Amino acid sequence: MSELLAITDLRAGYGEAVVIPKMTLSLGEGQVLALLGRNGTGKTTLINSIVGVTRRFSGTVKVGARDFTTLRADQRARGGIGWVPQERNIFRSLTVEENMTAVAQPGEWTVNKVYEMFPRLEERKNNFGNQLSGGEQQMLAVGRALVLNPKVLLLDEPTEGLAPIIVEELLSAIGKISRTGGICSIIVEQNARKILGLADRVVILERGTIVHDAASETLKADPSVLDHFLGVAGAAGTRTNINLPTDHLGVSHAENQSPVPRRRSRQPSASGLHQGSARQAGKGRNQRR
Numbered sequence: 113m114s115e116l117l118a119i120t121d122l123r124a125g126y127g128e129a130v131v132i133p134k135m136t137l138s139l140g141e142g143q144v145l146a147l148l149g150r151n152g153t154g155k156t157t158l159i160n161s162i163v164g165v166t167r168r169f170s171g172t173v174k175v176g177a178r179d180f181t182t183l184r185a186d187q188r189a190r191g192g193i194g195w196v197p198q199e200r201n202i203f204r205s206l207t208v209e210e211n212m213t214a215v216a217q218p219g220e221w222t223v224n225k226v227y228e229m230f231p232r233l234e235e236r237k238n239n240f241g242n243q244l245s246g247g248e249q250q251m252l253a254v255g256r257a258l259v260l261n262p263k264v265l266l267l268d269e270p271t272e273g274l275a276p277i278i279v280e281e282l283l284s285a286i287g288k289i290s291r292t293g294g295i296c297s298i299i300v301e302q303n304a305r306k307i308l309g310l311a312d313r314v315v316i317l318e319r320g321t322i323v324h325d326a327a328s329e330t331l332k333a334d335p336s337v338l339d340h341f342l343g344v345a346g347a348a349g350t351r352t353n354i355n356l357p358t359d360h361l362g363v364s365h366a367e368n369q370s371p372v373p374r375r376r377s378r379q380p381s382a383s384g385l386h387q388g389s390a391r392q393a394g395k396g397r398n399q400r401r
């Protein structure tokens with residue numbers, strides 16, 4: 113299995129705060145990694161550091177042979193990082209189809225192929241982002257990441273807030289997508305049990321550091337590890353929200369084109385969505401705490 117994503121000695125955080133002290137992690141082609149950990153252990157920060165919207169103090173990020181370390185988020189996206197952030201980041205004033213064609217890059221994943229994967233999106237292709245249900249928004253967020261034809265697919269809690277039937281549909285689609293040739297995936301998930309069947313490998317974080325890295329099969333056979341690191345094994349815990357205002361594709365979120373907010377508490381303010389960096393987002397977050 114050839115190495116596709118290589119993170120080496122990465123130290124990253126927000127402003128002066130170091131959240132990931134020293135991370136080394138690599139993924140091979142076709143590998144699906146579940147990133148688990150209690151609230152606030154740095155899962156989203158790790159994803160955001162791969163995307164390029166945190167502060168990097170040191171260390172490197174490579175995709176294949178290419179060094180992404182100093183690339184901006186939009187360059188990383190164009191270079192092969194597909195990201196489905198917690199906030200979904202779809203555009204309310206664009207149709208389903210426009211949301212995808214606005215960012216599509218040549219490759220195996222076309223808008224039509226996304227429709228094959230998610231027939232419901234095709235039914236809704238002329239609907240605007242703000243006319244979609246939560247599940248449809250999430251499918252569209254995955255579709256947007258796919259039409260970039262990524263090498264690395266990052267999904268930050270893709271099933272959060274969705275009805276169980278939609279969760280099943282989405283996870284099964286993610287499973288198929290993740291195993292198509294040439295990509296690797298990281299999925300952040302609160303509910304460990306939900307993801308064990310999908311992922312090959314599980315990494316558990318504590319304080320921004322890997323405390324467990326094992327094959328999913330091993331964890332399935334011995335769930336006591338989950339109990340130890342996550343509390344009640346497989347239970348979805350309470351969670352905090354993070355509001356990232358940046359669109360990593362460099363698409364400007366004009367007032368009438370702001371991303372559709374997620375349906376949960378602590379939504380970003382309209383002005384929050386227009387801040388320019390994760391660092392500014394961090395200030396907002398800190399102020400709220």
Ligand SMILES: Nc1ncnc2c1ncn2[C@@H]1O[C@H](COP(=O)(O)OP(=O)(O)OP(=O)(O)O)[C@@H](O)[C@H]1O
Pocket residue numbers: 126129131149150151152153154155156157158351352353354390391393394395397398
């Ligand atoms: N934008 C930010 N600015 C400053 N600190 C932040 C920011 N985002 C997260 N943090 C801090 O970084 C730490 C890790 O947060 P992160 O969101 O990465 O954790 P997580 O494991 O994804 O948690 P959750 O499961 O609650 O989403 C926390 O202490 C959090 O308060």
